[in-house]
Amino acid sequence: MSKHHVSTTINGEPTEFLCEPQLTLLDVLRDELHLTGSKEGCSSGDCGACSVLVDGRLVCSCLMLAVEVEGHAIETIEGLARGKDLHPLQRKFLEHAALQCGFCTPGVLIAAKALLDRNPNPTETEARYWFAGNLCRCTGYDKIIRAVLDAAAELRGERASG
Amino acid sequence: MLDYTAPSTVEEAIRILAEASGTAKVLSGGTDLLVQLRSGRSKPDVIVDIKKIPGMSGIRERDGAFVIGAATPGAVIGECEALKRVWPGVVEAANLIGSTQVQGRASLAGNLCNASPAADSVPALIAARAICVVVGANGRREVPVESIPTGPGRTSLKPDEFIVEFHLPKRPPRSADAYLRFIPRTEMDIAVVGAGISVTLDPGGLCIDARVVLGAVAPTAILVPDAAAALIGHTLDETALAALDQAVRRACKPIDDKRGTIEYRTKVAGVIARRAAAIAYERAGKCR
Numbered sequence: 001m002s003k004h005h006v007s008t009t010i011n012g013e014p015t016e017f018l019c020e021p022q023l024t025l026l027d028v029l030r031d032e033l034h035l036t037g038s039k040e041g042c043s044s045g046d047c048g049a050c051s052v053l054v055d056g057r058l059v060c061s062c063l064m065l066a067v068e069v070e071g072h073a074i075e076t077i078e079g080l081a082r083g084k085d086l087h088p089l090q091r092k093f094l095e096h097a098a099l100q101c102g103f104c105t106p107g108v109l110i111a112a113k114a115l116l117d118r119n120p121n122p123t124e125t126e127a128r129y130w131f132a133g134n135l136c137r138c139t140g141y142d143k144i145i146r147a148v149l150d151a152a153a154e155l156r157g158e159r160a161s162g
Numbered sequence: 163m164l165d166y167t168a169p170s171t172v173e174e175a176i177r178i179l180a181e182a183s184g185t186a187k188v189l190s191g192g193t194d195l196l197v198q199l200r201s202g203r204s205k206p207d208v209i210v211d212i213k214k215i216p217g218m219s220g221i222r223e224r225d226g227a228f229v230i231g232a233a234t235p236g237a238v239i240g241e242c243e244a245l246k247r248v249w250p251g252v253v254e255a256a257n258l259i260g261s262t263q264v265q266g267r268a269s270l271a272g273n274l275c276n277a278s279p280a281a282d283s284v285p286a287l288i289a290a291r292a293i294c295v296v297v298g299a300n301g302r303r304e305v306p307v308e309s310i311p312t313g314p315g316r317t318s319l320k321p322d323e324f325i326v327e328f329h330l331p332k333r334p335p336r337s338a339d340a341y342l343r344f345i346p347r348t349e350m351d352i353a354v355v356g357a358g359i360s361v362t363l364d365p366g367g368l369c370i371d372a373r374v375v376l377g378a379v380a381p382t383a384i385l386v387p388d389a390a391a392a393l394i395g396h397t398l399d400e401t402a403l404a405a406l407d408q409a410v411r412r413a414c415k416p417i418d419d420k421r422g423t424i425e426y427r428t429k430v431a432g433v434i435a436r437r438a439a440a441i442a443y444e445r446a447g448k449c450r
Contacts, residue, residue, distance in 0.1 A: 002165070004166065020164075021164050021165055021166035021209065022164045022199065024196065043200055044197045044200065045193055045196075045197060045260065045261070045263065045264055046261075046350070048261065048263055051263055054266070057235070057237060057266040058262050058263050058266050059263050059266040059267055060193075060263040060264070060267075062196070063192055063193050063196045063197070063263070063264070063267060064192060064196070064267065065166065065189075065192065065196070065209070065211075067166050067168075067211075068168075068189075068192070068211060068213070070168075111262065111263070114262070129348075129349060130262050131262075132261050132262070132348075132349035132350050133260065133261020133262050133263045133264065133350060134261075
């Protein structure tokens with residue numbers, strides 16, 4: 001089977017890889033590039049554990065062929081923190097205990113970043129609809145929503161709510 | 163052995179489709195196709211990604227009419243304020259497909275050619291009198307959206323054909339559309355029933371043109387001229403709504419499945435059509 005050569009940017013780093021055409025972006029991120037933060041939950045676009053940004057747009061990496069990212073910029077959970085400095089969303093998730101098993105968390109954080117990049121001041125309802133494609137079996141979502149809204153307030157420069 | 167190719171022109175894509183030795187699948191957003199590849203339901207020999215062809219993604223306005231590229235993601239459609247003002251029903255229908263993540267990829271052409279009877283954007287497009295531009299080895303043809311799906315998972319497209327764009331016509335004054343679906347939750351589900359309705363009112367609020375289209379109650383989305391006739395010549399009064407409800411229920415030929423029984427779907431179709439009509443009338447009344 002002929003492999004395709006793909007040039008892309010991942011978390012700001014120019015990256016090249018070879019892949020078979022049937023592999024998904026998630027397959028290549030995890031198995032080829034060893035970026036295992038993005039998780040494989042359902043592989044049908046229902047759970048959101050594999051969420052990444054492609055040119056700033058939130059997508060399921062299980063619903064894209066790896067060959068499709070030629071020339072596009074990918075952001076994954078590995079690019080969220082700056083070295084040892086956690087992104088405000090990551091800090092707020094810890095503060096609010098917005099995770100238990102953590103399997104959904106990378107996808108939720110990437111979805112949260114996409115939300116706040118677009119809408120720095122979402123209502124609770126907007127946030128809940130935005131996360132309809134991110135399933136979490138541990139938290140019941142309340143803590144996730146609180147953490148995201150608190151991170152949004154901090155990023156807007158408002159006093160973080162107690 | 164799967165192969166992948168991303169041609170940069172329509173002509174090249176047609177040639178690849180026409181010359182493919184096995185099954186070729188056209189890829190736009192891929193949110194249905196990738197799931198089918200994974201499950202083994204679809205086993206193409208070659209995938210033809212049309213997104214590298216200029217014009218496949220994006221929305222253009224021309225003298226009040228709109229052209230939507232076949233592979234334009236739902237999220238882009240939802241961000242187009244001009245389109246939302248003129249065709250709010252088409253936009254809300256397209257934006258109901260899947261999650262935020264799915265909206266980042268899913269396209270109108272994919273929703274149409276996947277040919278699910280429950281596809282959300284299809285009733286709204288048909289109600290809008292949307293035309294799709296189909297290209298193939300025999301040239302280019304413009305056909306109404308309703309001529310594409312022929313049954314669950316089946317379309318009228320030939321193996322060498324694909325859709326390049328959708329045309330939405332210019333609107334007369336006091337025109338608007340609406341799409342509503344019923345699902346037993348608020349997000350991330352497949353329509354039990356869907357209704358797309360487009361109306362044009364006269365200055366007095368009397369309906370002078372209407373299109374009523376139902377989804378998920380027949381093998382394909384269905385245009386219901388009797389239901390439109392129930393609205394034309396009337397304001398949004400109880401007589402017109404009752405006649406609409408009745409015409410809609412008469413047109414339903416649903417299946418019994420886990421999402422709803424025949425009786426349930428038929429009854430809900432009438433209710434959803436009434437509500438969609440009310441939204442379309444209200445919007446049209448606000449449009450000068």
